[in-house]
Amino acid sequence: MHGATTIILIASAAFFLPLLAGRLRVPAVVLEILFGIVVGPVGFGFIEQSELLDFLAEFGFFLLMFLSGFEIDFGKLGRQGPGQIFIALAIFASTLVLAYFAAHRLGYGPFVTLLLATTSMGLVVPTLRGSRRAQTRLGQAILMSAVLADFLTLLGVTVVALGFEHGVGWQLLKVPALFLIITIFLVALRQAAWWFPERFERLFSPHDPEELGIRASLAMMFIFVGLSLALDVEPILGAFLAGTVFALVFRHRGSLERELSGFSYGFLIPVFFINVGVSFQASALLEPGALKRAGALILAALAVKLIPSMLLLLQRIRFRQALAAGILLSARLSLVIAVASLGVRIGVLNAEVQASVILLAAVTATFAPTLFRLLVPPLPAPDTKTDP
Template sequence: MSSDVLIIVTLSLLIWVSPFIAKLVRLPTTPVEIILGSIAGGIGLFGEGDNEIFSIVAEFGFLYLMFVAGLEVNVKKLLRTDMEILKTGFAYLGILYALSVLIAYQLGMSFVFMVIFPLISVGLIATLSKEYGKETPWVKLSITIGILGELISIIVLTLASAGIHYGLGLDFFFKISVLATFIASMALVYYLLHLLFWWYPEIRSVMMPYFDTKEQDIRLSMATLFIMLAIMLYLGLELAFGAFIAGVFIATFFSHKEDLEAKLSSFGFGFLIPIFFIYVGSSLPYEALQKEGLILFSLIIAVIMIFIRMLASSAFVRLCGFRNATLIAFSHAMPLTLLIAVATLAFHARSIDEFHYEAFILASIVEVVVSMAAIKLLNRRKPVEECVLAPGGKTKKQNG
């Protein structure tokens, strides 16, 4: 059997069986896909060396994952978020980034660690909303603050990409100015489109009809994604940022298509995105676990990332109470997708070696397992405190 045929068969089987195994071991599907990819890669089911087609499809799977993450961000809803919550969220994020820089500096770690430690991704928080309910107070607040955190993380990812590739020279500052100009342009486009759809709401339904027999919603979404990727390529910015912005655009201006996010997510998580995670697993063969100090270093990374979120979550205690603040901390301690993205970027740019790359991948899995277990443990009985927003933006706590 040729290498390409073996890879296609292996991928097909792993994508199919992953949900069954995840249900059996009571873990999210994502870490299971990574583990299965590691095992398959270790026993040679993906052939020798890096398969170009496998790599390209996996990279697009990652970009589609960033696109789906952007679909979680509705700018209009975000701008209507209560100021008390926003202030608390920014305080939490400020503490998180300050602790990350301080700890990495004190331990003599490189700036890559400073970038990775505070990362937040809403990807796995979505699985929590399915299990515990979107209207559960701590889940709702976790998603809102997680969206802010992911926006900042995506910008940091873009800056880190420019810094890794160009260093702190003129090219880097040129890329920063390009990024700033792009963000300002997107803000202007948002304002103009908001006015356009306000005065002519029928344009929205023409572009994406309520009753669609030709899948125009999917076509427009994919066109937006690829156009944004083309703009990122032209400007020399991080592709993941463009994919994320494309998702934000669709979520913000076409929220009338309530089933669109589910359709796009189902396609991604059912096909493209698992290929990315399996590919990541294949780059971490189980033989790597035998490297001296790898497991210990991975645990140290995971402990630091959970610890700083626990400390930063103290900002939520007044708003929600200690238990809900702890739940939010653990829900944000699973930035698996962005952690892998930054680690992969740094490894390819030779800012970190293979040992540290493998440690980051293993740490991302450890964080998911520990955080999921902790959240289940804290939710064994009904939380005694709930986040309740009183009229006028003031907060109060209710006993359950």
Template sequence: MDFIYYLLLILLLTKIFGHITTLLGQPSVLGKLLIGIIIGPAFFGWIESNDFIHYFAEIGVILLMFIAGLETDLEQLKQTWKSAFAVAIGGIILPFLGGYAAADAFGLNHNYSLFMGVVFSATSVSISVQVLKDLNRLNSREGTTILGAAVVDDVLVVILLAVMMSFLGAGTAVSLGMLISKKIIFFIITVIVGWFVVPRFMKILERITVTEPVITMALVVCFAFAYFADLMGMAAIIGAFAAGISISQTSFKNTVESKIEPIAYSIFVPVFFVSIGLNVSFKGIGNQIGFIIVLTVVAVLTKLIGGALGARITGMNNRSALAVGSGMISRGEVALIIASAGLQAKLLPNEYFTSVVITVILTTLIAPPMLKLFFRDTATKRGSQ
């Protein structure tokens, strides 16, 4: 019954620490991330990552991005696609160069340094989504730009990873043509199914005489899109986000949103936040403190500046551009997955894996307060106009 004990601790402590950080003027998600580090192997060791944590966390992040899709203004998203693409490009080029340079400066060989660039080109906006929701800015121009950029970033980084593994990985031949074809197929099928099939599917199945048919079918759509995304080599959260957008265009949007949020935020999303902190361990990093500090600074600044430049050249003012750049800083679970893949393909040295994980966690912890700072500045400027 250890999983009951784990769940008890996670639900209780995430709410308490989330409340404490809001009292300190920081986003509640920061407290939820920190409690994962405190109760995990890094400090008290009350909870260790296991299959239960992994599966609940996967469901949590999928539901979080599904809700983000439900709440996204599709017209606003269409209007910001140019900015989203520019932000994604800027947020890949600078981190790639910065990650490579930092690794090279600490003596890693050419292949390892290239892979380090790929790891820190990744973006995970699941944490940013929670902060944007808390700030009521998810549907702002900046918020939709961040969401759009995350989709583009995911596609480009996965392709970049495939190129690396094809040419440099150990026994990991990957067909680049097949990879790109799968991405194209994913978007074509997702658009067709989301636009034509999902609304009819929901209308037909709402009539069946069982408990909560609409919510159940919405979850079926969410998990089907997430699973399809995974099959096509995309992050499952991109599929969940697309599912949310498709249902947001139906008459069921408000019903689904009002009933999915309690399910997600009461049990699954807190486990996801804690699971990130559970990856932190300080064993064997005594000689790599300098490397971690430099890599973290480079990871934060290159994403911030790269994303901000992309937003700036597409017409945003400086404050809005920095707000967008700050929303791209968190590497989260996406970078952790890429780092694990690189470890298996011998593109990342074993002795540096823990340092990379800690750096990824640090970017995830740094992102929420920076987001709040820059979005507060944009709100202040708008209020003074």
């Protein structure tokens, strides 16, 4: 009976929560996490941890990482030139240095350094699209910084996790081994797409009854996840790299991106965030000094993004816009929660830090996009009127 209740509640929440989030003007993810807390063991206890919920949540998690790589527009990034890449790398390096000192000051280890260095492509991209600034110089600078932060942080987390689980040794060579295999796969796929383009056109056809595009995407994701597991590398890196390879080979993805997003964000990804709420341990924040430490972590997470964003002034971006960029980049959501969950699983983070991270994600995901729009108002919509 518990399994049936779980399915009914989650399916209902996946439909109704985005509608409520739109009226409240908060990200749906925040409500999904709160819903999980309310119906989970901390709240009314309608939903408990189960194999079914864990499976659906992990599937949604892989899709979330896959889409994070899948949504990267390498065409736009390639047109920005080396100067933009250098500034984005400088911003990330500054963030990493500040995050290290902040984590050390708060009494945390290197894993929290990487945790503080994350950002949220899942919030950055919709916010820039909604304000119609994705194609502006400011928007492209923010996108480049977000892409590098997500990719380099995920890579760093994988290496650190391997180090904690197996120690510093030959096991760390598994990461470059994974990259070598994926590079060979990438080259082979690009050659195949180049020589036989007509064979790949069906992947992006909106009228394909077999939905080969969806099948190919999921197959690639699970193949890369399987390779990661075989090499004892975190599977989230494999899922992310699968999406990245797909985006790198197929620059024009037609309706496939919309179909994949609808399939993923429509149910499975919300299950992941609801499961985060279900597993939330509120009691950890009731420990003496826990809320104070959580507040300090939130302030540190803001500072390590706001200060480096001032480097955008070197690109002749105004101070107000640079400040807005720092605020938007300080928004954390899916990746920071994923990193915290991984940290708990391998034993380098405790429940209190994980609860603090969920609180951090809820606060920044709610307020950062709103503050960005206040500092940098949306551009007017293009005139689409046509003469009769």
